[in-house]
Amino acid sequence: MALQVDGDVSRWSVQQVGQWLETEGFPDYVPILCDQHRLDGQSLLSLREDDLRKPPLQMTVLGDIKRIILAVHRLQSKNPSAMQELGLTHSDGYPSLGTTTQCHGRHPHGGACEGTVVSGLQAPCQGNGHHHHHHHSPSPEPWHLSNGKWKDEELDPEYWKTALSVVYFLFVCGVTAFVMVIVHERVPDMRTYPPLPDIFLDSVPRIPWAFAMAEACGLTLCTMWILVLLLHKHRSILFRRLCSLVGTVFLLRCITMLITSLSVPGLHLQCSAKVDLDNWGKIQRALTIWSGMGMTLTGVHTCGDYMFSGHTVVLTMLNFFITEYTPRGWYFVHTVSWVLNLFGIFFILAAHEHYSIDVFVAFYLTTRLFLYYHTLANTRAYQRSRRARVWFPLFSFFECNVDGPVPNRFCWPFSRPHLLKIIIG
Structure with missing residues (x-):
């Protein structure tokens, strides 16, 4: 059965969650997450990093933990209505679903990010190539969360x-x-x-x-x-x-x-x-x-x-x-x-x-x-x-004020360059 990632994830069965894990490149964790602990769609959307680290799972491979959580965040961002129905808000440590990784207008610290592709370079802030899994969604990926905001948006240029x-x-x-x-x-x-x-x-x-x-x-x-x-x-x-x-x-x-x-x-x-x-x-x-x-x-x-x-x-x-x-x-x-x-x-x-x-x-x-x-x-x-x-x-x-790795995101250094004006009208 083909898996519909954009469907109602909250209604996924345990088998569909297993298919999703295989699609994202985590087949080794299907037995423990699905067969043993019966992880379905609702529990997948509510999954947090602490759940993977603590009993009963107690996963010890840090890279796999991070990649699974990033994949879950992408899934959460695509299903805001399901998150709201389940009462999962960013105040409880979940992503702020009203915030996307694309930049529109000027960034508060300077530089304009436009939602346009120019000469093969994506003007929205492009995801960091050093931290995502090989099986990834083409949409921009969220980064580390802090107080409900993306950390790369909080980095002060100083x-x-x-x-x-x-x-x-x-x-x-x-x-x-x-x-x-x-x-x-x-x-x-x-x-x-x-x-x-x-x-x-x-x-x-x-x-x-x-x-x-x-x-x-x-x-x-x-x-x-x-x-x-x-x-x-x-x-x-x-x-x-x-x-x-x-x-x-x-x-x-x-x-x-x-x-x-x-x-x-x-x-x-x-x-x-x-x-x-x-x-x-x-x-x-x-x-x-x-x-x-x-x-x-x-x-x-x-x-x-x-x-x-x-x-x-x-x-x-x-x-x-x-x-x-x-x-x-x-x-x-x-x-x-x-x-x-x-x-x-x-x-x-x-x-x-x-x-x-x-x-x-x-x-x-x-x-x-x-x-x-x-x-x-x-x-x-x-x-x-x-x-x-x-x-x-x-x-x-x-x-002292740079909190963790600096994500590789790219923006136009100037506000609406002439070439960009011509392309987007």
Whole structure:
């Protein structure tokens, strides 16, 4: 018998509930929920997360619990009349059936969400691709509930914190540029200290144009990230996290560059013509590096800043932000992002601009810090740990009002753009 999901769910039999579970991708739970505990349509609509966690069910697989509850929420949102007849209201912990996940008009925190599809991008806030089950309804999915409201609608952009994170990032960039000037003056003489043995550099001949290609990969990733950032509903939080993470990694890089000076990795690097600058000259040189973003494409050439690779940090961080804050179904975007990241790293090594250890350490530290940051933010573990607040005060300050994972929803950054006016009249 075919299952009618849009019918009167409150009249479903136990067998129909079993069919629904199989359709949603939970066949393993049909015996316990239907055969053993006789879950019918009315009891399905009244199902809550606590019912799955506590006796008599006592489910222990967190992912399955969340996915079943999300599927039940979708079912509840499609059957408001049945919910009202059963007396199940959002004040009792059930979804507010008058609230949908589509945005109409302006969002209270800025950005307009229009109920229109433009160039394949759904203007209503699109569901997060990182948390839903493979068997899902095409309609937008609800997210975590708090006091009868969707949490993603409650996220405060806190623009003033984002401004502070930008100041922090720019300050760290300035410190990094000044440290690069110092280490350039301290780089060991190539005639006394030849390049260190390196498995990759000794095996692969140098490609002169490779470093320019690595920076081109970085610029492409940056363009992709800017587009994602502009269209993301919670762009302020994302930009704040990027500035915080990149600033922290580059601050660590300043320390590693200062404490140990490695010899130049290749004789092609002209690092012998060093000039002892006074303090004002060092500041001017640092401003030149800062304004040129440390890129050879902008005419910046330095030596001594080897441990670890700043270009690898930027490539990897942009890749991880793009893949984290776009839906899981965007396979093409994720593939392009990873290809650019890996090819950029290869080009850095092929140009013999860094040792292999520089690239490895940069990739490892960047990915670990990104994952550690998001694990703490998504689980809010820092709120229960005094140690986390002491060791990561900046993180705790930026994330104290972000309650759980940030859903990937997309909105037009401007109110009714000209193209949208033409399409919807």
